[in-house]
Amino acid sequence: MSNENKTIHEFELSLICDFFSNMERQGPGSPEVTLKALSFIDNLTDKSIIADIGCGTGGQTMVLGKHTPGRITGLDLFPGFIDIFNRNAQQSGLQNRVKGIVGSMDNLPFLQEELDLIWSEGAIYNIGFERGLNEWRKYLKTGGYIAVSESSWFTDERPAEINDFWMNAYPEIDTIPNQVAKIHKAGYLPVATFILPETCWTEHYFAPKIAAQEIFLNKYAGNKTAEEFSALQAVEEVLYEKYIEFYGYVFFIAKKVERWSREIVSE
Numbered sequence: 001m002s003n004e005n006k007t008i009h010e011f012e013l014s015l016i017c018d019f020f021s022n023m024e025r026q027g028p029g030s031p032e033v034t035l036k037a038l039s040f041i042d043n044l045t046d047k048s049i050i051a052d053i054g055c056g057t058g059g060q061t062m063v064l065g066k067h068t069p070g071r072i073t074g075l076d077l078f079p080g081f082i083d084i085f086n087r088n089a090q091q092s093g094l095q096n097r098v099k100g101i102v103g104s105m106d107n108l109p110f111l112q113e114e115l116d117l118i119w120s121e122g123a124i125y126n127i128g129f130e131r132g133l134n135e136w137r138k139y140l141k142t143g144g145y146i147a148v149s150e151s152s153w154f155t156d157e158r159p160a161e162i163n164d165f166w167m168n169a170y171p172e173i174d175t176i177p178n179q180v181a182k183i184h185k186a187g188y189l190p191v192a193t194f195i196l197p198e199t200c201w202t203e204h205y206f207a208p209k210i211a212a213q214e215i216f217l218n219k220y221a222g223n224k225t226a227e228e229f230s231a232l233q234a235v236e237e238v239l240y241e242k243y244i245e246f247y248g249y250v251f252f253i254a255k256k257v258e259r260w261s262r263e264i265v266s267e
Contacts, residue, residue, distance in 0.1 A: 015229055017078040018219070022212035026056035026081075027122025028200040028249045029149060034063045034121070040192040040253045041117060041145045044068050048116040051075060053105050053136070054123025058085035058098075064119060065094040074100040075108070077126075105132065110139045120148045122249065128172050129179060133186040140256040146188060149196065152176050152250040162243040176250055188254035196249040206237050 020026040044050075048070030052061045055074030058081075065072055074085050085100030092098075103109055105120075105127050118140060124132040129150055140146065151166070153175045166173045174182075176193060183190050213230055220226030 015226055017080045019212060019216045021057060021080050021084055022215050023208045025059040025204055028196055028205045029060055029121050030200050030204045031063045033196050033200055034060045035067060037147045037251045037253055038067060043116060043143060044070055046070055049114055050117040051110060051115050052119040054120050054126055055085060055100060057081050058088050058100060060121045061098060062088055062092050065098040072098045075103045077104055108139055112138050113141045115139045116141055116144045118146045122149050124148045124150055125170050130182050133183060137187055137256060142256055142258055144256050145253060147253045149249050149251045151247060152179060153247050155246055158246040162239055162246055165239055179252060183252060183254045189257045190254050192253040194251050201240055209233055
């Protein structure tokens with residue numbers, strides 16, 4: 001199997017964690033985009049309880065912590081990410097309100113209707129967009145918000161090379177209208193949808209990756225699996241530059257509404 005055909009999920013989790021732990025963000029995004037998404041959310045007070053699911057090392061969580069009241073729990077499967085997360089919270093002076101814990105997004109440690117806001121940048125794909133929307137909904141208070149960024153098609157049709165790459169990596173990738181329909185069907189009111197600018201990929205993701213790659217390859221010199229994983233990162237950048245008009249990351253912000261509105265429609 002060539003590295004072009006291998007997906008990120010087929011590599012050892014420890015290697016993936018090690019590579020991305022050297023980056024402030026583990027996916028496309030920026031502080032400006034985090035704040036733009038946050039601007040659509042109007043219910044936060046110092047009593048609010050927020051969860052950042054699949055938080056990574058917490059690049060976006062620290063931005064949230066500095067611009068929102070309330071308490072934030074960052075949750076990620078990788079203990080290495082959470083160690084860095086809690087160190088970042090301490091360095092940002094947010095340790096009293098922002099805490100990282102190790103956990104799985106398919107078994108969240110929250111109570112039903114406990115959360116005012118669920119945040120997830122570039123991570124919901126780990127559980128699947130539709131499944132995440134449906135399973136996480138019960139943890140949100142009615143009137144609470146969910147804000148997720150997700151890879152999305154910009155067109156109904158696209159060249160085979162990029163279509164096959166994504167179908168292999170993440171078959172659930174979909175068009176923006178289809179994703180908004182899934183949000184609505186899951187019992188949320190879609191509030192805002194916007195495409196992340198190209199700089200979220202080029203400046204905030206691909207550029208920092210170069211330094212991370214150097215550290216990684218020095219550490220794992222001669223390790224064939226590590227070299228293959230590193231090569232896959234380069235393939236991703238080449239494809240993005242080539243097919244930039246066909247796909248990207250999109251932020252979806254939605255509000256949990258009462259179930260009865262769905263029941264009336266279905267009667």
